[in-house]
Amino acid sequence: MVILPTLILLILSSPVLEPTFNEAVLNDESKYYEVVDIPTPEGVLLEVGGLVAGPGEGVVYVSTRRGDIWKIENTYSETPKFTLFSDGLQEPLGLQWHNDWLYTVQRGELSRLRDEDGDGRADVVETVCDDWSLSGNYHEYAFGPRIDKEGNFWITLNKPFGAEPFGRQHWRGWAIKVEDPDQDGFGRMIPAAGGLRSPAGVEVAPWGDVFYTDNQGEWCGTNKLCHIEEGDYFGHVWGVESAKLPISRMKHPGETPDGKTYVEVREQIPFLKLPAVWFPYDKMGKSAAGMVWDTTEGGFGPFANQLLVTDQHHASVMRVDLEKVNGVWQGAAMRFRENLDCGALRACWGDNDVLLVGQTNRGWGSRGKKSEGLAYLRWTGETPPEIRTCRVISDGYRLSFTVPMDRSTLENPENYDVDNYTYKLHSPYGSPEVDHKEVRVASAVASEDGFSVELKLEGPGAMRIGYVTEFIVPNLRTAEGQPLLHPEVYATLNERP
Numbered sequence: 001m002v003i004l005p006t007l008i009l010l011i012l013s014s015p016v017l018e019p020t021f022n023e024a025v026l027n028d029e030s031k032y033y034e035v036v037d038i039p040t041p042e043g044v045l046l047e048v049g050g051l052v053a054g055p056g057e058g059v060v061y062v063s064t065r066r067g068d069i070w071k072i073e074n075t076y077s078e079t080p081k082f083t084l085f086s087d088g089l090q091e092p093l094g095l096q097w098h099n100d101w102l103y104t105v106q107r108g109e110l111s112r113l114r115d116e117d118g119d120g121r122a123d124v125v126e127t128v129c130d131d132w133s134l135s136g137n138y139h140e141y142a143f144g145p146r147i148d149k150e151g152n153f154w155i156t157l158n159k160p161f162g163a164e165p166f167g168r169q170h171w172r173g174w175a176i177k178v179e180d181p182d183q184d185g186f187g188r189m190i191p192a193a194g195g196l197r198s199p200a201g202v203e204v205a206p207w208g209d210v211f212y213t214d215n216q217g218e219w220c221g222t223n224k225l226c227h228i229e230e231g232d233y234f235g236h237v238w239g240v241e242s243a244k245l246p247i248s249r250m251k252h253p254g255e256t257p258d259g260k261t262y263v264e265v266r267e268q269i270p271f272l273k274l275p276a277v278w279f280p281y282d283k284m285g286k287s288a289a290g291m292v293w294d295t296t297e298g299g300f301g302p303f304a305n306q307l308l309v310t311d312q313h314h315a316s317v318m319r320v321d322l323e324k325v326n327g328v329w330q331g332a333a334m335r336f337r338e339n340l341d342c343g344a345l346r347a348c349w350g351d352n353d354v355l356l357v358g359q360t361n362r363g364w365g366s367r368g369k370k371s372e373g374l375a376y377l378r379w380t381g382e383t384p385p386e387i388r389t390c391r392v393i394s395d396g397y398r399l400s401f402t403v404p405m406d407r408s409t410l411e412n413p414e415n416y417d418v419d420n421y422t423y424k425l426h427s428p429y430g431s432p433e434v435d436h437k438e439v440r441v442a443s444a445v446a447s448e449d450g451f452s453v454e455l456k457l458e459g460p461g462a463m464r465i466g467y468v469t470e471f472i473v474p475n476l477r478t479a480e481g482q483p484l485l486h487p488e489v490y491a492t493l494n495e496r497p
Helices: 021-032 240-244 262-268
Strands: 033-037 048-053 060-064 069-073 081-086 095-098 101-105 110-114 124-129 142-147 153-157 174-178 189-194 201-204 210-214 223-228 277-279 288-293 307-311 316-325 328-337 344-349 355-360 372-379 387-393 396-401 417-422 434-438 440-446 452-458 467-472 488-493
Touching: 021 033, 033 328, 048 095, 048 344, 048 355, 048 372, 060 095, 095 142, 101 142, 142 201, 153 201, 189 240, 201 288, 210 288, 223 288, 223 307, 223 328, 277 316, 277 328, 277 488, 307 328, 307 344, 316 344, 316 387, 328 387, 387 488, 396 467
Parallel strands: 288 344
Antiparallel strands: 033 372, 048 060, 060 069, 069 081, 095 101, 101 110, 110 124, 142 153, 153 174, 174 189, 201 210, 210 223, 223 277, 288 307, 307 316, 316 328, 328 488, 344 355, 355 372, 387 396, 396 452, 417 434, 417 467, 440 452, 467 488
């Protein structure tokens, strides 16, 4: 994550007759997804770094940035029971159950813990892998672990920001695998992919592919979601010298051009991996973090199989509709649930299809009014009027909706404000949106039931590889005359069908 300066908002007072559109959205979101805070006992600082549902009904485990792991029982009641499962760890930023062990990643190692006498507290703590080193920089976070189909643990390692008291170390800014531990509990590290910056979230999809989120900064134009495979390079130059070591699965990329677009750089470095999804800065948060696929089969609403991504700064949860075209992942990002009480860092599924969200603020800043906490989102049963999916077709996009729409508004091309842009891969902090080009909706053809519309796009900016196509559609209406709850979608194009 990135420490951000405090933002001072100057608000001019003026008479307001009706809520602004954004205020109305925040009020309306609660009609569809209720936020329920889980009460925390006095003296417990629940700065959530890791979050996982434990064995047993109503049991959740939470690791904190202060080094504690809490076992919570009766989590969804008014009086949950907190037991200190372990303490004294070094900023554990993820939790994972596997073969009756609770795994966590500390700054310098992958560890596993177990309660052998059943008193609710860990009796055994073992080191599984500590094959990476630390420079002593405050920002050398480690995120994960997540387990792939082969039993490997995936971990993402943050690059340092600033002084390195112990000297430059290898594997910072890398995604590593740790092989499934042997009988003695030890696993070998495999440096799989490099060029990461501040990769605060890593997750294995239900079908087995691995994805991570990264945060805007130097050599990272804006927040992004990336698909990781062995040998990938993601563009940050910090740790590339580690690729010269024999255990690296990524080739050394040579000199990365400073100031070209990602697509232009890929022409020089073919194994530079383009993001599956760009999250336009501020429009879709500032600090993309943890994620989880909706595996509830409708228990959480109309977004089954989509990816839900937290944003720590915006104290929000975003939604991603992924698709695979010509063997390459790409997708569209949409707003989902905003105005949480604190920065949303972690998410996992709880009992009865609720989405647990772990929150933290200290040092990182967020829009939330609290400093830390744990809450869950619960679908009220009412379907929100939303763009459900955004999928590429040969000459445009097909939008689908959660409810039937007014076909006359769908088929009016003037109701679509469309833009197209990309980002630079360069050494300055972040990138503005660059190379904007005009995009026109030449035709809009709605389905008879009003649940979808096909948009044919024309213009010099239409259908460019490695670019974001931004749709702003506030004038679309449902069959009952309602506006969409979130009338924006940001589609990243890597392949055309």
